[in-house]
Amino acid sequence: MTSVIAALAIDAHDVHRVADFWAAALGWAVVEEDEGVVSIAPTGGGLGIDVVPVPEAKTVKNRLHLDLRADGSTQAAEVERLLGLGATRADVGQGPDVSWVVLADPEGNEFCVLSRSVQDVAAETGSRG
Structure with a gap:
């Protein structure tokens, strides 16, 4: 079970x-x-x-967060769209050299926008099969 x-x-x-x-x-x-x-x-x-x-x-800080991938756009475009919906940039100590962007929803719940889009991951997965 x-x-x-x-x-x-x-x-x-x-x-x-x-x-x-x-x-x-x-x-x-x-x-x-x-x-x-x-x-x-x-x-x-x-x-x-x-x-x-x-x-x-x-x-208290949440110990679980969501990681999002852009679907049909780039990471930069998705970050801008989410900021327009009310997200804010968040600094969780990630440093300048990471590939993801950390944002927070309107109440401060943190989430990440990953660098590779849904399409990038699908293309990589498809090329291995």
């Missing part, structure tokens, strides 16, 4: 603001809202994200 991930959870003070950001960032939609929790997922189904309300006093 094994477990299956049902959803990822992101803590938020303003669940709608954070859910709207991630839905726009990922091209997903709100699929459910119940007891203050807003769930977003891809329109075709699959693993989703639950945005969960937390008390105002919670300020």
